[in-house]
Amino acid sequence: MTRAPVADFRRVTFGYSRVEGRRRAFAITDVSFDVRPGEILGVIGPNSAGKTTILRLLTGVLEPAAGEVRIEDVPLARLGSVEIARRVAVVPQTLPEAFPFTVGELVLMGRYPHGPGRLFESEEDREVARRVMEETGLLELAGVAFARLSGGERQRAVIARALAQRPRLLALDEPTTHLDLRYQAQCAELVQRLSREDGVGVLLISHDMNLAAELCDRLLLLAEGQLLALGPPEEVLDPGLLGTAFGCAVVVERSRTTGCPVVRAAWSNTVVERG
Template sequence: MLRADNVCFAYGKGPAIGPAKRPAKVGHYVPTDNELTNYARTDFVLTDVTFEVGRGQIVGLLGPNGSGKTTLLRILSGILRPASGRVALNGTEVGRLSHRELARQIAVVPQETHATFDFSVLDIVLMGRYPHLGAFELEGIADLEIAREALAATGTTAFESRQFATLSGGEKQRVVIASALAQASALLLLDEPTASLDLGYQFEIAALLGRLNRTRGTTMVVSTHDLNLAAALCSEVVLLKQGRVLAQGSTEEALTAANVRALYGIDADVGFHKRAGHLTVVPIGRSL
């Protein structure tokens, strides 16, 4: 469904190869100071990243901070253009699609969402209908039905008329996922969806994602620091280190103690856990 071929990316610092010296910014993204210093040193945020996401799969992006996970997701969603290489969605290069066309096929769930104004939960979910409406078109009954269905699918129906800002972190994340579902795109990109949540909410979101994948066949690419979440949820993983692919493949093959050590410098036990029903990673300490 989604293919990334030899994707390279740099923030315009250092010698860039490939067709674009400065990558074109589609959305308005300003790198943080921290990112700029990181990138000034390494020049390339991503180098030769190639992988494929099949329909109905959940693929995990793993790697330490600054390894390029978020940048890769931005490139996959078309917000950033790669300096070289190509991202194709069902065979069409992502850069050739308009903002709206892209949004009808790919939905993005950011790590955190803050509403500046007093939008209701339903307002937030209805925003997912934006790419399906004309410039001056108002949401109709059909859009409202789709939004309500998305609320039901994420278990947030009860919050419908509450103010988004008053929800807890986990509830907000479920509503944002509902908004992404209302976008009715077959591919969901999630950037560390559980990073700011407590353990209970982490499991709740993981269960929700698994359920959406099983019942609706939603394809997902999930970046995360939570190796156990990735093990539970993802059929395949891509391990990124300093913008390069360290390992990729099925979760069983790629998520090994050796790779965890190479990625994070952490000595860990990785093994199949009977009660959990998937691989689990137990970090022991820093490896020497």
């Protein structure tokens, strides 16, 4: 039995009404893909390729001009914002500078869509939040102000808040940008465990193509709002495709340890093997 994809983009087109600069920045045109349960789909591409637009379309913050977004086989347009939030959780890049709450309070905020009429969280909400903090190693930090956490702890706390929503789809927007290596690894392991063990679909937006190559089951390459490629990392991380997308020469090698593709820009002193 095949389960319905947790998210399904069907020929989605979106353009912001105001034209910024020469091109309609952040617009996307005729993009189709799906995210299956337990799958990690990476979205890669240059700046303003439309990666964040996909995220916003996925949560109903933006509505497509054409095409349809479906969540677990239900058109997004038919779901209210609370119903969407029970299925899709977004991990933003950062929280506002002066976010004043504690870790425990932050994680409990993720329970909002499960009882928006309540002024205070239920016992069940507290139990879910406690379990999520346990899974992410945050239990001891529950009473600590978010502003006092280190970069890695912050990232875990923000992910924990999203997990408290108990989503079917977890969307992460550049989760490792502000993290050093150790925390990048922790974050990657956490995401992998979620998809493998809990069957959560993951949409990972990342600049870091090497992380994406190792972590993702499939990659989606976007450039100027167009879908250039969709498939396993080995196929998508092709020097020709990436060169077109990023507008520069790209070298793809193979990691000696994992066998995964390793991508970097070719600059003047790069020796390109010609085969």
